Amino acid sequence: MIVQTSSSSQRRHGHWAPGSRELNAAARQHLLSQGEQWTELRANVFEVVAQDGEPISAYEAADRLSRLSGRRIAVNSVYRILDLFVANNLVKRIESRNAYMANTHPGCLHDCIFLICESCGHIGHLDDDQLAQEMRRRAELANFAPRQAVLELVGLCQNCRNPQN
Numbered sequence: 543m544i545v546q547t548s549s550s551s552q553r554r555h556g557h558w559a560p561g562s563r564e565l566n567a568a569a570r571q572h573l574l575s576q577g578e579q580w581t582e583l584r585a586n587v588f589e590v591v592a593q594d595g596e597p598i599s600a601y602e603a604a605d606r607l608s609r610l611s612g613r614r615i616a617v618n619s620v621y622r623i624l625d626l627f628v629a630n631n632l633v634k635r636i637e638s639r640n641a642y643m644a645n646t647h648p649g650c651l652h653d654c655i656f657l658i659c660e661s662c663g664h665i666g667h668l669d670d671d672q673l674a675q676e677m678r679r680r681a682e683l684a685n686f687a688p689r690q691a692v693l694e695l696v697g698l699c700q701n702c703r704n705p706q707n
């Protein structure tokens with residue numbers, strides 16, 4: 543449906559809600575467009591990771607999959623699939639948490655900025671291409687060749703800031 547690799551524009555592209563049918567379909571379509579197969583296990587791993595929009599470790603994902611399927615799914619198989627998903631922009635790795643989240647925009651590349659709540663563990667997410675590009679530009683000016691941005695802010699989410707709500 544939507545494949546955009548240019549980060550230079552605000553042209554139409556898809557961002558979907560975690561756990562939605564639309565996101566699962568977009569992830570499937572994007573992986574297929576990369577010449578990879580969408581096997582049943584891969585589909586299940588994506589669904590489990592995307593389920594509630596919260597970060598999940600490979601171990602938790604393997605546990606949930608094992609419970610759902612009634613057979614033991616090895617963590618190593620889950621790691622391999624998560625690596626494939628990360629390499630193909632379907633899943634983002636939250637480096638400081640050693641956890642994974644479904645990418646809500648599998649068809650377009652952004653340097654996602656993650657907002658990590660240190661109280662409840664919720665992780666929000668912003669995309670600001672201008673800011674990210676400026677950071678890469680400054681790095682290049684400093685004679686550094688940037689490959690990947692790891693942008694994580696730690697603090698308090700809206701709910702934890704206003705616990706009376």
Ligand SMILES: [Zn+2]
Nearest residue numbers: 555647650652
């Ligand atoms: Zn986008």
Ligand SMILES: [Zn+2]
Nearest residue numbers: 652654668669
């Ligand atoms: Zn993003």
Ligand SMILES: [Zn+2]
Nearest residue numbers: 659662699702
């Ligand atoms: Zn919170």
